[in-house]
Amino acid sequence: MTARPVLGILGGGQLAQMMALAAIPLGIQCHVYDPDPVAPARLCAIHHCAAYDDTAALVRFAEAVDVITYEFENIPLSCVSFLNAHKPIMPGISALQVCQDRLTEKTFARSLGFATAPFVDLVPTLSSTDALHAVGAPAILKTRRMGYDGKGQQIVQNAEELDRARATYGTLELILEGIVPFLHEVSIISVRAPDGTTVRYPLIQNTHRHGILRTSIAPAPCHTAALESLADQIASTVLDAVGYVGVLTVECFVVAAPGGSTLVINEFAPRVHNSGHWSIEGATHSQFDYHVRAVMGLRIDPPELRGWSALCNLIGDEPADNDIPVGVAVHRYHKTPRPGRKVGHLTITTTDHATLQHTIDACSELTGIRIP
Amino acid sequence: MTARPVLGILGGGQLAQMMALAAIPLGIQCHVYDPDPVAPARLCAIHHCAAYDDTAALVRFAEAVDVITYEFENIPLSCVSFLNAHKPIMPGISALQVCQDRLTEKTFARSLGFATAPFVDLVPTLSSTDALHAVGAPAILKTRRMGYDGKGQQIVQNAEELDRARATYGTLELILEGIVPFLHEVSIISVRAPDGTTVRYPLIQNTHRHGILRTSIAPAPCHTAALESLADQIASTVLDAVGYVGVLTVECFVVAAPGGSTLVINEFAPRVHNSGHWSIEGATHSQFDYHVRAVMGLRIDPPELRGWSALCNLIGDEPADNDIPVGVAVHRYHKTPRPGRKVGHLTITTTDHATLQHTIDACSELTGIRIP
Numbered sequence: 001m002t003a004r005p006v007l008g009i010l011g012g013g014q015l016a017q018m019m020a021l022a023a024i025p026l027g028i029q030c031h032v033y034d035p036d037p038v039a040p041a042r043l044c045a046i047h048h049c050a051a052y053d054d055t056a057a058l059v060r061f062a063e064a065v066d067v068i069t070y071e072f073e074n075i076p077l078s079c080v081s082f083l084n085a086h087k088p089i090m091p092g093i094s095a096l097q098v099c100q101d102r103l104t105e106k107t108f109a110r111s112l113g114f115a116t117a118p119f120v121d122l123v124p125t126l127s128s129t130d131a132l133h134a135v136g137a138p139a140i141l142k143t144r145r146m147g148y149d150g151k152g153q154q155i156v157q158n159a160e161e162l163d164r165a166r167a168t169y170g171t172l173e174l175i176l177e178g179i180v181p182f183l184h185e186v187s188i189i190s191v192r193a194p195d196g197t198t199v200r201y202p203l204i205q206n207t208h209r210h211g212i213l214r215t216s217i218a219p220a221p222c223h224t225a226a227l228e229s230l231a232d233q234i235a236s237t238v239l240d241a242v243g244y245v246g247v248l249t250v251e252c253f254v255v256a257a258p259g260g261s262t263l264v265i266n267e268f269a270p271r272v273h274n275s276g277h278w279s280i281e282g283a284t285h286s287q288f289d290y291h292v293r294a295v296m297g298l299r300i301d302p303p304e305l306r307g308w309s310a311l312c313n314l315i316g317d318e319p320a321d322n323d324i325p326v327g328v329a330v331h332r333y334h335k336t337p338r339p340g341r342k343v344g345h346l347t348i349t350t351t352d353h354a355t356l357q358h359t360i361d362a363c364s365e366l367t368g369i370r371i372p
Numbered sequence: 373m374t375a376r377p378v379l380g381i382l383g384g385g386q387l388a389q390m391m392a393l394a395a396i397p398l399g400i401q402c403h404v405y406d407p408d409p410v411a412p413a414r415l416c417a418i419h420h421c422a423a424y425d426d427t428a429a430l431v432r433f434a435e436a437v438d439v440i441t442y443e444f445e446n447i448p449l450s451c452v453s454f455l456n457a458h459k460p461i462m463p464g465i466s467a468l469q470v471c472q473d474r475l476t477e478k479t480f481a482r483s484l485g486f487a488t489a490p491f492v493d494l495v496p497t498l499s500s501t502d503a504l505h506a507v508g509a510p511a512i513l514k515t516r517r518m519g520y521d522g523k524g525q526q527i528v529q530n531a532e533e534l535d536r537a538r539a540t541y542g543t544l545e546l547i548l549e550g551i552v553p554f555l556h557e558v559s560i561i562s563v564r565a566p567d568g569t570t571v572r573y574p575l576i577q578n579t580h581r582h583g584i585l586r587t588s589i590a591p592a593p594c595h596t597a598a599l600e601s602l603a604d605q606i607a608s609t610v611l612d613a614v615g616y617v618g619v620l621t622v623e624c625f626v627v628a629a630p631g632g633s634t635l636v637i638n639e640f641a642p643r644v645h646n647s648g649h650w651s652i653e654g655a656t657h658s659q660f661d662y663h664v665r666a667v668m669g670l671r672i673d674p675p676e677l678r679g680w681s682a683l684c685n686l687i688g689d690e691p692a693d694n695d696i697p698v699g700v701a702v703h704r705y706h707k708t709p710r711p712g713r714k715v716g717h718l719t720i721t722t723t724d725h726a727t728l729q730h731t732i733d734a735c736s737e738l739t740g741i742r743i744p
Binding site: 334 | 399
């Protein structure tokens, strides 16, 4: 057997599963590292089932692979640094550091000249009144680290509420963000190869409910040439700034601006993203294919889209196959359903936007039935 | 964890690998049974590595799965019969019996009213002169069982050559077939669900070299409404005749006929087929998705094609990623390259036939370089 490259993935959830499914046809086998014995990616990868601080297991993992990547950005930095001494980690640690901390992330975005929500570092010495004065009320209190799917954040209306909310977080570092009056939510999913080649999908338009992504549509119905051009600028500037390798997702708000609309950066995800799952069916290269190619040093070509695509998340429950509309693809993650949990998704691909919207409506009736 | 259905596959080659890759998003996990410790499907399925006559291992395999299917028709009937006592086997044993024997296969096709090449059962008492008289010379001598990729067959010009050739086969049962003066080679890939629902892809046009499939194009450039209509008839008649469940491939010759052209059945493959690999990218449902759906009792919807598609086999060697034309998908099977061995394939999907042919030409230069 010719020695084939091996990709290690920290985390063995659905993102790792779909990455491993994309890697196999490229001739690449994946190892995943996840303490969960029923991690979804175990079905198509070698599973290293151990804790993130089990250094012996981490060494065995690092020795088994050529390159290490990750499916979530909240992986302990100590774990990543330890591994980085053994094998290359992509995207690099600097990208991870930026994305793990909402304060660093927003400061970084601003330093590159892009708009973000107003924010303040909510250090203990800063009064709630002053903080709210800086960003405007109501505002969103967030932990600086470890938030996802709307977890670790809450809306506060005034200084009293903010005082009470801050008290519940103990010594956790916090950030207070102003609320952006957005027209739409979009994401920019781009990929950069080690040689600097960068490509991206058109803007993707997202709908959330209860803080969880429900649907994504690509290309974004709200997109304009000006927004796409700004998205190009954001993607290439951010990727180049950190010498990024792999898929990067930038979540943005579309806000009204003089003479049209513009993009305000909400957050970065240094990884494949839920809003890009439609690309498995909807594009010549999926985001998983791209990420694997980039981190393994394979060539990156621009995507061609197969018409309009939409993603509908399956949250808390899975529909029976017979209930899924004709022509809609299903992806089941092999996870135990529970309220609010992403257990799969549906992908719709059509050649016209009217059919797309109609099918999204039909799919929406199937999805998230058990959402609390 | 909700109990999820498990599919067992006899054989763990690339067909099983691609079947398992298609099964995972459907919420189905696969077990594969293959004595080869580096069987390609081990990457995305639980691998039972044991001989086909190891009854203890076969029982363990049967107990681990809900339904059993296979990726090749030359599996020992004793093995299949043994398993069938434990779990349902689909496609059923009667289909397998028909397809394992070229004599039974052709007799079956004729009994349904379809054309085949002329053939005779080359029993020891039949003289070579009489046999050649029956089918015409030159003719093709084939073993009745266990042939694939042109193995177990040879062309004979006259009775002396046939005598010599027969002697080399010892007691193996043989068939002599007349040579069909074909215009094109095509395949009909269809799928039937347990409830009788049947769908198929348009005719696929195939090119062989040295008895091995090199390229397939879908829809077949040679197709006509009359040929598609005859293909419908062949697929539904054959599938219904044996109460078939799963994907069936019928390889046919397109031959000149009064008023146009017609189809002559060459052989059946009771499984997914090399000439259908383009469907992973080229259709809304791949042949692997269809086969898994059918044998697991899921709904079968008609395929929609994404324009023109072509498959180019990678034989004996694999091209570097950088040498693959832009927009062409690669599937590497994780097999050790050796001359004449299928180690992967490329898929081209385009919206126009001119680009398709141009890209096939570019791909052909990459493929099969080491073919003897």
